[in-house]
Amino acid sequence: MTEIPHGLIKGVVLKRHDWTDRLFSLFVEAPINAYQAGQFTKLALLNDKGDWVRRAYSIVNTPEHIEGRERMEFLIIADQKGELSPCLQKLNSGDEIFVGKDASGFMTIDEVPKNADDFWLLSTGTAIGPFISILETPELEIRFKNFVLVHAVRTESELIYQQRIEQLSKRYNKRFHYVPIVSREYVSGALCGRIPSLLLNGELEKRAELQLSKTSSFLYICGNPNMVKDTSDALKELGFEKHLRRKLGQFSSENYW
Ligand SMILES: Cc1cc2nc3c(=O)[nH]c(=O)nc-3n(C[C@H](O)[C@H](O)[C@H](O)COP(=O)(O)OP(=O)(O)OC[C@H]3O[C@@H](n4cnc5c(N)ncnc54)[C@H](O)[C@@H]3O)c2cc1C
Ligand SMILES: NC(=O)c1ccc[n+]([C@@H]2O[C@H](COP(=O)([O-])OP(=O)(O)OC[C@H]3O[C@@H](n4cnc5c(N)ncnc54)[C@H](OP(=O)(O)O)[C@@H]3O)[C@@H](O)[C@H]2O)c1
Structure with a gap:
């Protein structure tokens, strides 16, 4: 061998x-x-x-x-x-x-600035995975006031983990907001389109029933690198800044390829 x-x-x-x-x-x-x-x-x-x-x-x-x-x-x-x-x-x-043997990555709870109260997790496709892991972390409810999980996929069949999302909804109650987005089909209960335009036109905040704030929101963006780039650009257009360890900002990202 x-x-x-x-x-x-x-x-x-x-x-x-x-x-x-x-x-x-x-x-x-x-x-x-x-x-x-x-x-x-x-x-x-x-x-x-x-x-x-x-x-x-x-x-x-x-x-x-x-x-x-x-x-x-x-x-x-x-x-x-x-x-x-x-x-x-x-x-x-x-x-x-x-x-x-050793896991890596900085998209963790410890890396979120302490001033953040509202935790927005924006994903495409399989990038919902690390966000499920984060949201299922014990005692996360005492760290943040509100949680928004956005999952953007091509078709309804890819809106997976519905049972776990239901459990998260029960656990965090009204503080948890799940926003499914389907881009290539019209699906009742889901937004249609892509994350960057839904951020720019206010649809995403409306659906999450929560406003993005420069002083209390923090966003992780994960998945398709084109989505990460376009979403970062949209957030910058809205006045948000990329978070760096040496300079506080409101969003951070991980590309999947
Ligand atoms: C930090 C990190 C975490 C990742 N986590 C996951 C994960 O949890 N689940 C997962 O499925 N993948 C994940 N990926 C992607 C994964 O590492 C591989 O790149 C992917 O499975 C393709 O590998 P491959 O050998 O089949 O294709 P390759 O032979 O490497 O190439 C296939 C082509 O597909 C594209 N591509 C690569 N990854 C993806 C993808 N996920 N979706 C769409 N297109 C892609 C690229 O353009 C690439 O050129 C992650 C990548 C990174 C960097
Ligand atoms: N999912 C499938 O049925 C399918 C079928 C064939 C091949 N594949 C391959 O599998 C891989 C992963 O597919 P996937 O469906 O998980 O991921 P994906 O292609 O990244 O699509 C997931 C979501 O991201 C959106 N998106 C793509 N580019 C974006 C951008 N620049 N800004 C904002 N949103 C953007 C897509 O919208 P749009 O729909 O508008 O692009 C879709 O809603 C890809 O390599 C793909 O080629 C997937």
């Missing part, structure tokens, strides 16, 4: 849940080091040529979840032209998988 590269450890697939023909959750067990909600690690496999192919994937569960931090969920979209994701989609219970 080829030697496992430094930083990767052996894990096992516990199960795969298919949401659509290309969107799936992979449940993996591996003895990884401590991580924080919102972080990502690597998943890796050997290809036909014997080369390691590894990519970053966010962990959907909080480290504190009931099954323990070594049991992780990853939400993945298979890109048929991609090298790794179609192989991950073929994995089944009991299959071997390789996992990064």
Whole structure:
């Protein structure tokens, strides 16, 4: 057997849940080091040529979840032209998988400035994953006044995690606002279009029943890099600034590719 590269450890697939023909959750067990909600690690496999192919994937569960931090969920979209994701989609219970021992990423609760009361989480596609992890973190309700989870997808079938969102809604009550956006179908109860224009025309705030504030809102933006760029531009147009450790701002982002 080829030697496992430094930083990767052996894990096992516990199960795969298919949401659509290309969107799936992979449940993996591996003895990884401590991580924080919102972080990502690597998943890796050997290809036909014997080369390691590894990519970053966010962990959907909080480290504190009931099954323990070594049991992780990853939400993945298979890109048929991609090298790794179609192989991950073929994995089944009991299959071997390789996992990064150490998670990384700065899209965590600790990085949010202390003045922020309203926490806005804007995602496209699989980037809802790290936001579920953050929102399910114990005792988050004492850290923020309001929570807005925005999930923008192409079709209604990709509006997943409805049960978990229902539980979050029960937990945070009227302080939790879920805004589904579907771009390629008209869906009752969901906004239609894209995040940047819905921010600029005020529809997103209206639907969230909450106003964005330069003094008390903080936004994480995650997913499609074009969405991240266009949303950042829209926020700048509205007078918000990118947050840097050395200079307080109102938003921060993570690109998925
Ligand atoms: C910090 C971070 C976290 C990530 N978390 C996740 C996650 O939780 N779930 C997930 O599915 N992916 C996630 N990704 C993307 C993932 O790492 C891979 O890039 C993706 O699965 C494609 O890998 P591939 O080998 O199949 O395709 P590749 O052979 O690498 O290339 C396929 C092409 O598809 C595009 N692409 C890459 N990723 C995506 C994507 N997610 N959606 C749409 N198009 C894409 C790119 O343009 C790329 O050129 C994350 C990436 C980063 C940087
Ligand atoms: N989801 C599918 O059914 C499907 C089918 C074939 C291939 N794929 C491949 O799978 C990958 C991931 O697909 P995905 O559907 O999860 O993610 P995606 O393509 O990023 O789409 C998710 C959401 O982001 C929106 N978006 C795209 N660009 C944006 C921008 N610049 N500003 C604001 N919003 C923007 C999309 O709107 P728009 O709809 O307006 O673009 C859509 O609502 C892609 O590589 C894609 O090529 C997906």
